[in-house]
Amino acid sequence: MRRGRWLWAAALAVYAFLYVPLAIVVAYSFNDSRLNAEWVGFTWHWYEVLLHDEAMLAAAGNSLLIALVSSLVATALGTMAGIAMHRYNLKLLTFMVLTPVAMPEILLGVSLLLFFIQVLNLTLGLLSIVLAHITFSIGFVAIIVRARLAGMDESIFEAARDLGASPWEMFRYVTFPLILPGVVAGGLMAFTLSIDDFVITFFTAGVGVSTLPLHIYSMIKIAVTPEVNAVSTLLMLLTLTMIVLAAKFAPDVLKGKA
Amino acid sequence: MRSSWAGATTPGCSCVTESVHKSAPAARLTNWLVSGPPFVFLLLFFVMPGIIMVLASFRYPGEFGGLAPLTAADPNTLQGVTLETYRFFFSDPIYGRVFIKSIFMALATTLICLAMAYPLALLIARSPKKSRDLMVLLVILPFASNFLIRVYAWMIVLGPQSALSRLVNGFLQGLGMEPVHLLFSPFAVLVAMVYVHLPFMVLPLYTNLEKHDPSLLDAAQDLGANAWQRFWRVTFPLSLPGIFSGSALVFIPVLGMFAIPDILGGTGDMLIGNLIKEQFLGTRDWPFGSTLSIMLTIAVLLIAWLAARLAGKRGSYA
Numbered sequence: 220m221r222r223g224r225w226l227w228a229a230a231l232a233v234y235a236f237l238y239v240p241l242a243i244v245v246a247y248s249f250n251d252s253r254l255n256a257e258w259v260g261f262t263w264h265w266y267e268v269l270l271h272d273e274a275m276l277a278a279a280g281n282s283l284l285i286a287l288v289s290s291l292v293a294t295a296l297g298t299m300a301g302i303a304m305h306r307y308n309l310k311l312l313t314f315m316v317l318t319p320v321a322m323p324e325i326l327l328g329v330s331l332l333l334f335f336i337q338v339l340n341l342t343l344g345l346l347s348i349v350l351a352h353i354t355f356s357i358g359f360v361a362i363i364v365r366a367r368l369a370g371m372d373e374s375i376f377e378a379a380r381d382l383g384a385s386p387w388e389m390f391r392y393v394t395f396p397l398i399l400p401g402v403v404a405g406g407l408m409a410f411t412l413s414i415d416d417f418v419i420t421f422f423t424a425g426v427g428v429s430t431l432p433l434h435i436y437s438m439i440k441i442a443v444t445p446e447v448n449a450v451s452t453l454l455m456l457l458t459l460t461m462i463v464l465a466a467k468f469a470p471d472v473l474k475g476k477a
Numbered sequence: 478m479r480s481s482w483a484g485a486t487t488p489g490c491s492c493v494t495e496s497v498h499k500s501a502p503a504a505r506l507t508n509w510l511v512s513g514p515p516f517v518f519l520l521l522f523f524v525m526p527g528i529i530m531v532l533a534s535f536r537y538p539g540e541f542g543g544l545a546p547l548t549a550a551d552p553n554t555l556q557g558v559t560l561e562t563y564r565f566f567f568s569d570p571i572y573g574r575v576f577i578k579s580i581f582m583a584l585a586t587t588l589i590c591l592a593m594a595y596p597l598a599l600l601i602a603r604s605p606k607k608s609r610d611l612m613v614l615l616v617i618l619p620f621a622s623n624f625l626i627r628v629y630a631w632m633i634v635l636g637p638q639s640a641l642s643r644l645v646n647g648f649l650q651g652l653g654m655e656p657v658h659l660l661f662s663p664f665a666v667l668v669a670m671v672y673v674h675l676p677f678m679v680l681p682l683y684t685n686l687e688k689h690d691p692s693l694l695d696a697a698q699d700l701g702a703n704a705w706q707r708f709w710r711v712t713f714p715l716s717l718p719g720i721f722s723g724s725a726l727v728f729i730p731v732l733g734m735f736a737i738p739d740i741l742g743g744t745g746d747m748l749i750g751n752l753i754k755e756q757f758l759g760t761r762d763w764p765f766g767s768t769l770s771i772m773l774t775i776a777v778l779l780i781a782w783l784a785a786r787l788a789g790k791r792g793s794y795a
Contacts, residue, residue: 225596226596226599226600226603227600229593229596229597229600230596230597230600230601233593233594233596233597233675234597234615236593236672236675237615237616237619237672237675238619239634240627240630240631240633240634240672241619241622241626241627241630243630243633243634244626244629244630244633247633254638257638257640295514296514296515296518297515299511299512299514299515300512300515300516302511303508303511303512303515303516306508306511307508307512309512311516312512312515312516312519315516315519315520315523315524316515316519318523319519319523321729321781322729322733322774322777323729323730323732323733323734323750323773323777324730324733325733325734325735325750325753325754325770325773326733326770326773326774326777327523327526329530329753329757329766329767329770330526330527330529330530330770331522331526332757333526333529333530333533333763333767334522334525334526334529337529337533337763338525338529350522351522353518353522354518354519354522354523357515357518357519361515386504386506386507387507411621415623415624417623417624417625417736418735418736421736422757422758432623432624432625435623435625435626435629436625436736436740439625439628439629439632439740440739440740443629443632447629451622451623451626451629451630454622454623454626455622455623455626458621458622458623459618459621461621462618462621
């Protein structure tokens with residue numbers, strides 16, 4: 220019993236450690252003071268500033284566009300990779316899909332920077348960011364889709380084959396409807412990862428194009444204003460919405476991830 | 478695929494074997510159609526860049542950044558190919574020191590994460606089934622907010638005018654000591670490293686602890702083991718695979734991290750990641766940046782291999 224109480228105290232301390240800093244960011248986004256030091260009074264001022272910050276809005280637009288395009292492509296490629304990894308024993312493909320997920324992001328970032336400039340002679344910008352985001356998202360989608368397939372009864376596919384389904388018919392009428400929740404969850408994951416990514420975008424963005432995380436980074440580095448708190452709060456709200464959506468579409472996948 | 482094997486070994490079921498034989502070319506075509514696109518994409522944007530980076534580490538830096546052209550290189554060397562960057566890496570002790578500092582930072586982060594995650598994971602694993610999902614969700618929820626925001630939050634918490642800073646410095650003043658700066662210090666870097674990577678330790682630990690058979694603890698109790706012995710001789714050894722995989726998930730990203738020292742660290746708190754960033758975007762010595770990246774890759778591979786070996790060995794008797 221004494222041990223149970225001790226465990227609870229330690230766990231509560233960890234939960235506090237996780238939530239207090241973020242709660243402070245949210246609270247200060249409504250604080251009527253330039254300094255993030257103490258509570259002065261309630262205001263919407265920082266959200267108004269945010270609404271009129273053209274650079275921030277442009278960066279948010281870029282982020283949204285990049286996330287939409289890269290998550291769509293990554294979902295298609297990742298779903299294929301997940302099916303291929305589950306159905307055929309492809310060691311090389313599995314290695315290529317899983318390694319980008321596991322390695323430090325900076326390595327993918329700098330190697331893509333080298334590749335884009337030195338080999339493709341590509342001007343860094345939206346296209347290079349989208350390509351980079353697809354590269355790191357494929358693995359996450361594939362893992363979720365493969366997990367979904369692994370939990371399924373093989374005999375369903377055998378039955379479809381015995382009934383004379385062609386490979387396409389089997390995919391269209393059996394496999395795809397069954398893995399759809401995994402595909403949706405993977406797509407939402409890819410979207411969130413893309414919107415959130417800082418490190419790989421930092422190396423592949425070049426000078427002309429900014430995304431929301433890049434813009435937040437330069438704000439933090441140059442001058443911290445409570446406007447950062449406001450945009451952070453809005454972003455947290457967005458991620459929360461994405462999680463609720465993912466939980467709705469694919470509750471089992473979300474649990475499997477945990 | 479599996480059904481064709483089953484069919485081939487079961488003579489009575491020729492229908493399955495036949496239908497599979499008939500569609501073998503079609504099956505091979507499907508195989509290629511499904512695995513081809515992701516394979517080609519990753520070959521182009523993951524494998525190729527990796528190969529280019531290895532090649533770049535053996536080149537000379539260009540005059541205005543990038544790589545020097547192969548033809549206009551030093552006439553004494555073979556077509557601009559060189560081991561210069563590797564010689565440079567091993568000749569100046571400052572690089573070795575940054576690597577060692579990064580490894581210590583990663584080790585400290587891993588140990589603190591482990592100390593914080595273990596009680597939490599244990600509590601979740603021993604909670605009633607219906608509250609477990611919520612408790613796990615509460616661990617991942619902050620982790621879902623943007624990485625930079627989570628780092629930025631510590632700028633406020635540790636800032637010179639923050640409540641924490643004033644509390645700490647008031648305490649130090651009471652003891653007659655000099656006030657300290659919490660922000661832009663190795664301490665700030667360590668705190669944020671732990672904060673950002675904590676869920677990576679909690680989740681594998683929880684997944685492991687949840688699978689433990691509670692009857693083992695009952696048996697230990699019946700045999701006279703007290704609470705401490707039950708933990709130390711039953712739960713802890715069984716949880717080692719979870720500890721090793723969680724440690725790898727924390728250690729590896731910390732080793733390559735550049736953003737946290739960049740934002741919360743002082744000028745002397747550079748880690749490997751900051752060195753690499755500096756070579757690619759600052760001094761623009763890409764060959765040396767590639768060499769540093771390859772050294773980091775080697776370090777990561779060694780750690781991953783070690784963790785996999787340890788987890789595998791312990792896992793076999795668990």
